[in-house]
Amino acid sequence: MSVHDQTARSIKLTYEEIEDEQLVIDSIVNATRPSTSTKRMHRVPEMLIRETDDYKKYYVPKVVSIGPHHFGDKKLELVEKLKPVFTMKLLSDNKESLRSLYKELGEPEMVQDLRNFYDENMVAKFCNKDFIKMMLLDCCFILYYIQSIFGEKPEDCLDLNSHVIVFLHQDLFLLENQIPFKVLREVMNLANIDCENKFKQFICGNILVPAKPEKKWLQSIPCIGNLQSSRGEQNMDFKDVDHLLHLLHRTLTKNARIPGMDLHPHDRCTFRNVNELIDVGIHFKPSGTMSLANIKFTKGRWWFTASVELPSVTVDDSTKPMLLNLIAYEMCSRNEAWVTSYICLLDSLIDHPEDVKALRKAGVLENSLGSDKEVTKLFNEIGTDLVPNMLAYLDAKNMIQKHYQSWSNTLISQLKHEYVKSPWAFFALLGALIALFLSSVQAYFTVWSPKGECDDLCMFLKKYHHL
Structure with missing residues (x-):
């Protein structure tokens, strides 16, 4: 082999080695480079599809x-x-x-x-x-569906039965x-279709229960009352x-709003359900805002009472698939996991039907299921294996745990369990307290009673009773 051939072969090998090395470097760089994909239509994450039946039931369209x-x-x-x-x-x-x-x-x-x-693909x-x-x-x-569904007879406009x-x-x-959504905006603009208000009704009528405004004398006037009730629907972006x-x-x-990093979670939340919190004086009531992100803890007038405001949620046949798809969307997008965090919170508060009953009576849950x-x-099934945002509701959860x-609230809880919830034990405690009070009064007057007008006469007779 000539020197020229050897040189050419060595150059060729060198190029091949360089090319192979470049392929390896490119694969490493591409693997570690953060994704810049603009894809905004996602598939359901594999981690949520525990069984094939669950996927078909909650993530696949039915009609x-x-x-x-x-x-x-x-x-x-x-x-x-029909399209x-x-x-x-x-x-x-x-x-x-x-x-x-x-x-x-x-x-x-x-x-x-x-x-x-x-x-x-x-x-x-x-x-x-x-x-x-x-x-x-x-x-x-x-x-057309959104325009028709808010009509007097949507099933007639859509040529579909109510079940469909x-x-x-x-x-x-x-x-x-x-x-x-860009397609919807383009068609509405180009075809001059005005259904923005119906769009708001269509979106706002899901999951959250509309807040009931406080009755004021101005709201008795029809035009002002309607204006007040529709304010929540005018801020949709x-x-x-x-x-x-x-x-x-x-x-x-x-x-x-995610709280600042200066807030730190409590060691751990040890409360297990709604009724445990009710026992220590915490009561629940619906919040006045239409957002899952707003939870408020407020101390009561008495030192042992407090209240937690939660957004009102309606539970019906559509709630579970809607919540699951919102959770799947949060996993695929960069949005904060507020829906996931709220479901985890409800899962931690609800252990028994009695907890649902308490929230339902408080107006926090509306059970149509x-x-x-x-x-x-x-809620227990949806909340399984979910990981909430650790900073979500952090301030409220810390105050609830505190x-x-x-110790004083724990003592009151024990007294309520042992005496208040048992009628005979309560009457026994009440009788014992009354007896203790009367004995105290008798002892007081025995030791500290003031001298009366007959005291001197009694002392004289006692001294000279032998006469």
Whole structure:
């Protein structure tokens, strides 16, 4: 082999080694580099899918497919065939409006922007025309549903029975059943569809119970009363919303503030349920704010009493799938885990049906599900294996723990258990206290009673009684 061939071979080997080394370096850099993905339509995390049946029951749509994740499912064909019908009803059978919407959404920049919301593998099977058609039909279906559901007879407008409408409402808040909110805004603007107020009603009517304002004499006037009751719905922010589930999450956790790092958690929270806290003088009542992030602890007028304000939550058939999808969304996004933290808090407070009963009587829970036992099971199942934000509700939890472990409040709790809750023991204690009081009074007057007018005469007779 000539020197030239050896040199060429050595150079070739050197290049191959350098190339291999560069591949290794690139793989390491790419593996450690933080993700800069702009994908905002997520799949349910694997850690939440404990069983296949749970995934199908709580995360898969039952009547309608929205977006590409479950598109083409044969079980959803009934509503899929109705989407073109609802689209034309929304647009008042105006074909020109339909063409205009399709043209605007079909602009190359718009198509690419909408595709970027999803994982590339998820939308690769759709050509641009099919993708925009799906976005347009799903968007118009959602808008028509929201407009119709608040009418006098929504089942007549939707050509669907009430049972299907219930599942349809749940399907619109599934994590894997979303389209970009940008499409909804574009269609509302381009088609001049005004349903913002109905959008607010649609979002605010989930999970949280509307706060009941205090009755004041001004609210007896109809126009002022209506204004007062609608203030909570006027602050909804549609800016930078990814999808409907994101909008629901933002509404449920508005005004959320993580406390400063100077606050430290207590060693551990030793209280186990609602009734234990009631025993030490802590009572529950609904808060006046519509947010899961607001929990307030307040000392009472007496040193042994206190109150905890919790947002009122309604529990029905749609509560569990909605909460599970909100929790899944928090795991996929960078939002603070307020829903997760609230569920963990309720799970720590609810051990028995009696705890649900106490919260229901206090107005914190509204049970439309059935028995209190079912509600207990619901929160205990959802709260299993969840990890809350350690700083969420930290100030309130520290004050609850401090009140709970106070020796004086513990003593009062023991007295209530031993005497107040047992009638015969209570009467025995009351009789003993009365007897002790009377004995004390007798001893006092025996030792410290003042001299009377007959005392001197009695002493004289006692001294000279032998006469």
